[in-house]
Amino acid sequence: MSSALKEAVIELREDDALRITREALQGGADPLDIVAACREAMDVIGQRFADGEAFIPELIMAGEIMSGITAELKPYLKAEGSGGKLGTVVMCTVQGDIHDIGKDIVVTMLDIAGFEVVDLGVDVPVAKVVDSVRESGAQVVGLSGLLTVAFDSMKATVAALDEAGLRGQVKVMLGGAPVTDAVVEYAGADAWGKDAVDAVELARQWTGGAS
Numbered sequence: 083m084s085s086a087l088k089e090a091v092i093e094l095r096e097d098d099a100l101r102i103t104r105e106a107l108q109g110g111a112d113p114l115d116i117v118a119a120c121r122e123a124m125d126v127i128g129q130r131f132a133d134g135e136a137f138i139p140e141l142i143m144a145g146e147i148m149s150g151i152t153a154e155l156k157p158y159l160k161a162e163g164s165g166g167k168l169g170t171v172v173m174c175t176v177q178g179d180i181h182d183i184g185k186d187i188v189v190t191m192l193d194i195a196g197f198e199v200v201d202l203g204v205d206v207p208v209a210k211v212v213d214s215v216r217e218s219g220a221q222v223v224g225l226s227g228l229l230t231v232a233f234d235s236m237k238a239t240v241a242a243l244d245e246a247g248l249r250g251q252v253k254v255m256l257g258g259a260p261v262t263d264a265v266v267e268y269a270g271a272d273a274w275g276k277d278a279v280d281a282v283e284l285a286r287q288w289t290g291g292a293s
């Protein structure tokens with residue numbers, strides 16, 4: 083399944099990609115394996131774009147296919163029934179960045195794991211994150227970014243939380259394809275996660291939620 087799906091996404095064959103996804107899910111495939119296959123495909127398309135072999139319309143099409151696949155996955159992601167909210171997570175894609183496919187997958191996974199998630203959307207000004215943490219009393223902030231320029235917004239967001247006296251109250255996790263340990267250090271965050279499963283695991287550790 084995963085290589086056929088990956089190929090269909092890379093070749094921007096939307097109908098085939100959605101059909102393979104549906105058939106795989108009906109056959110009992112793990113939705114997270116489907117996300118992983120799609121992400122590999124997105125890396126290939128992203129590389130083609132970087133090499134001048136693909137252009138904005140291809141990126142847009144790839145994004146639409148990925149959004150369609152994500153919508154198919156949602157009913158198959160099982161709620162874990164924690165019997166009450168484990169804590170509150172404020173999530174966003176940082177200022178200057180509008181990529182939201184990965185962020186939305188993380189939001190969905192945190193939600194079904196039993197967290198209250200405040201999703202601020204994309205291109206979010208630092209002041210909005212600060213206000214949201216203050217209002218919601220969140221214990222965790224998740225910052226997503228796919229552009230290298232997002233690193234500065236991540237750093238500015240952590241600094242603003244600090245200036246507002248909220249840094250002691252929240253743990254900050256980062257994510258998005260280009261994020262590494264070095265970015266965590268640069269931004270003054272606490273950790274980063276490679277996927278939505280990592281995001282849930284970090285949030286659980288920090289809120290004392292059972293694993």
Ligand code: B12
Pocket residue numbers: 117120121124125126127128129131132138141142144145146148178179180181182183184185187188223224225226227228229230231255256257258259260274275276277278280281
């Ligand atoms: C689709 C896409 C788009 C779509 C986005 C549609 C949408 N609704 O999001 C559109 C067409 C809008 C787009 C626009 C642009 N894009 Co673009 N895009 C991509 C592409 C191909 C795929 C991204 C994606 O959806 N991946 C799939 C998801 C599932 O993966 P993910 O986001 O990494 O998320 C997973 C994990 O990272 C993690 N995660 C994500 N967030 C978080 C948060 C936390 C807290 C945690 C713990 C985990 C976590 O969990 C997710 C699930 O597993 C990437 C290539 C790539 N390799 O990523 C380029 C890419 C990111 N884009 C790029 C560029 C340059 C742009 C543009 C600037 C192009 C332009 N000239 O206009 C604009 C940016 C506009 C802006 N201001 O943001 C570059 C960035 C290069 C750089 N170094 O900065 C890339 C890398 C392509 C490339 N190789 O050149 N893009």
